[in-house]
Amino acid sequence: MTITVIPVGVKGDVKPGMSLKAIISKALRDSGVGLQEGDILVVAQKIVSKAEGRVVDLATVKPSLKALRLAKKLQKDARLIELILQESKEIVLVKNGIIITETRHGFICANSGVDQSNLEDDSSAVLLPVDPDRSAKMLRDSFGIAIIITDTFGRPFREGQANVAVGVAGIRPIKSYIGKKDMFGRRLHVTEIAVADEIASAAELAMGKSGGIPIALVRGYAYEKGAKASSRTLVRKKKNDLFRHSKR
Amino acid sequence: MTITVIPVGVKGDVKPGMSLKAIISKALRDSGVGLQEGDILVVAQKIVSKAEGRVVDLATVKPSLKALRLAKKLQKDARLIELILQESKEIVLVKNGIIITETRHGFICANSGVDQSNLEDDSSAVLLPVDPDRSAKMLRDSFGIAIIITDTFGRPFREGQANVAVGVAGIRPIKSYIGKKDMFGRRLHVTEIAVADEIASAAELAMGKSGGIPIALVRGYAYEKGAKASSRTLVRKKKNDLFRHSKR
Numbered sequence: 001m002t003i004t005v006i007p008v009g010v011k012g013d014v015k016p017g018m019s020l021k022a023i024i025s026k027a028l029r030d031s032g033v034g035l036q037e038g039d040i041l042v043v044a045q046k047i048v049s050k051a052e053g054r055v056v057d058l059a060t061v062k063p064s065l066k067a068l069r070l071a072k073k074l075q076k077d078a079r080l081i082e083l084i085l086q087e088s089k090e091i092v093l094v095k096n097g098i099i100i101t102e103t104r105h106g107f108i109c110a111n112s113g114v115d116q117s118n119l120e121d122d123s124s125a126v127l128l129p130v131d132p133d134r135s136a137k138m139l140r141d142s143f144g145i146a147i148i149i150t151d152t153f154g155r156p157f158r159e160g161q162a163n164v165a166v167g168v169a170g171i172r173p174i175k176s177y178i179g180k181k182d183m184f185g186r187r188l189h190v191t192e193i194a195v196a197d198e199i200a201s202a203a204e205l206a207m208g209k210s211g212g213i214p215i216a217l218v219r220g221y222a223y224e225k226g227a228k229a230s231s232r233t234l235v236r237k238k239k240n241d242l243f244r245h246s247k248r
Numbered sequence: 249m250t251i252t253v254i255p256v257g258v259k260g261d262v263k264p265g266m267s268l269k270a271i272i273s274k275a276l277r278d279s280g281v282g283l284q285e286g287d288i289l290v291v292a293q294k295i296v297s298k299a300e301g302r303v304v305d306l307a308t309v310k311p312s313l314k315a316l317r318l319a320k321k322l323q324k325d326a327r328l329i330e331l332i333l334q335e336s337k338e339i340v341l342v343k344n345g346i347i348i349t350e351t352r353h354g355f356i357c358a359n360s361g362v363d364q365s366n367l368e369d370d371s372s373a374v375l376l377p378v379d380p381d382r383s384a385k386m387l388r389d390s391f392g393i394a395i396i397i398t399d400t401f402g403r404p405f406r407e408g409q410a411n412v413a414v415g416v417a418g419i420r421p422i423k424s425y426i427g428k429k430d431m432f433g434r435r436l437h438v439t440e441i442a443v444a445d446e447i448a449s450a451a452e453l454a455m456g457k458s459g460g461i462p463i464a465l466v467r468g469y470a471y472e473k474g475a476k477a478s479s480r481t482l483v484r485k486k487k488n489d490l491f492r493h494s495k496r
Binding site for chain 2: 108
């Protein structure tokens, strides 16, 4: 079946305390897009974080000694480094001026997802939502369709970044082919597809990165429903990861 | 603009020596899908490889001593291991029964991309195209639109596999925002998006993995044209990769 990815623009800036439900409802109305059963609402992390008040005024951040030391080494703002450390469970590596951490959610990404783009000025920074699955679930309760909250991550081995799912609700993020057969009745080699990440990537194509289109509606994809679905399913456990080592 | 991803099924098996142009033309006709300017034709590696005769009868493979040793360690077919070694430039790691290599093209993936799914029987294996960019270019010459050839790769840190681009023609695989501004006129933090991989992922959603739909048409995405575009652009150089080490 044909899949469509519909961009949904948001006018104006999202401020802490605003209702995400109201923002998205208005954006859908303004775009003339009506929700249909089976639609997947894809929302960029940035507006979720902003609405949830995950914007930090850097003037209020007091860097730890560890942050000061790392900031000096990397020649970065120590207050930003402090936030990155606070948002992390573990520093995975520091190399070439880049900090890769495991966030408190378990995601492996640059800067613990702390970001300064699409903010009015650089005196503040945006953190990932505290619990993006919970944020997704609230949106699901509001709109009654599957929700994916996305962020843009770099990845090893390949240049360029791509959107992945950091929060999901109502959709199983991984489609399993385990036990399924190919067209010749043989067991499939490829067994698990990270469809939530693929949907996040598809949505990015409609969103772009310059801001203004933080929402996309994905229609026509026959996803597997999951009342208890979680983005944690997409996170590989440290002990199972081939490329993670505590010492570097 | 709304993006659509149209699945295009192929009836019957693709055999070595068949014309890929004829197969795709027929598949488009059978699906009632006409090509439009600006469309991106996404083709699964498997049918490209099959048509190009990259199917190897395992009975013809004589395993090297190295392959025999590795096969014993991993309890796998030594002839398959031999093919994986032949297709590789370097073994990146062998762990938990998995072989991750750098392919001759530079891709980091499991088993050098050598695969046995969607084959009539397990006495043979399919290799990646010798030069997927060249394969893409030939299709571009035939159909006059942008081409992406995809394969399904695993990735560090995240569970589940996702489709990526292994061959491109006529489309710049990375969209650069370097020097561009966000909605507040600030320099963007996210600078390069691997749109070819995102398109490959979007196409996978329409293709699925059970076989029968190895083609998807992506319509409505305003890609950047690139007469000399190459999938190599997506390959991070070993020296620039944070997670690659020759010794493990």
